[in-house]
Amino acid sequence: MYSTIQYEVANGVATLTMNRPDRFNAFNETMSAEFIDALKKTAKDETARVLVITGAGKAFCSGQDLKDVEGAKGRSLADSVVRRYNPMILGIREMAKPVIAKVNGVAAGAGASLAFACDVIVAAENVAFVEAFVNIGLVLDSGGAYFLPHGVGYHKAFELSTLGDKFSAQEALTWGIVNKVVAPEHLDETVNALANRYANGATKAIGMIKKMLNKASNSSLAEILQQEAWHQEIAGRSEDYKEGVASFNEKRKPEFKGR
Secondary structure, three states: OOOOEEEEEEOOEEEEEEOOHHHOOOEOHHHHHHHHHHHHHHHHOOOOOEEEEEEOOOEEEOOEOHHHHOOOOOOOHHHHHHHHHHHHHHHHHHOOOOEEEEEOOEEEOHHHHHHHHOOEEEEEOOOEEEOHHHHHOOOOOOOHHHHHHHHHOHHHHHHHHHHOOOEEHHHHHHHOOOOEEEOHHHHHHHHHHHHHHHHOOOHHHHHHHHHHHHHHOOOOHHHHHHHHHHHHHHHHOOHHHHHHHHHHHOOOOOOOOOO
């Protein structure tokens, strides 16, 4: 169905693989459109309870394919950002399901921002990140100007985005913008275990937790307390809550359905 990505749903886990390995999974117009379409499918699919995003071959994603735009006279970069990249980032952040970045190789430019937009980031220890925009005279996009300072603070974000130097997965872990760093040979099993845990978890509650955390940085304590009350009321009426209480009292493992 897709020509530049691979997409499948199995056992509650949706997997979106950027599949242009010859171009280090750089985005062209087609891949942007297919990526957005797959995000919409995942959001609507009740059988998909967690999404894993990764790349084919040696790279996660190297950002925009510069050969795709070479010679495009009069091209509006603002239009490209608004039409192609913003919907991807918002699709990830607004999806009421956990999204895991399985970073198997270099994540550069929009590819790095894409990884940082995900809820959980697991990277192979040989991975390099680079906010490469400034290296070709551009500014951060795809949420980079939001995720970097929120993750590492203003001064480190300024350094990373204005010098455009590579930084390692281990450095990203130390700075708190990556959740786990593992040996490349353990990346699959680590992400599979995490994805399966989410797929069998209380995903209705997880989706609401995600929504509240996304609002936390722009809300007062009073507003967040009210949000907690509203969402707790919804969670308390869910099938998962009933199952959670029953399993606790019966001393067994809960069987959540995400409803």
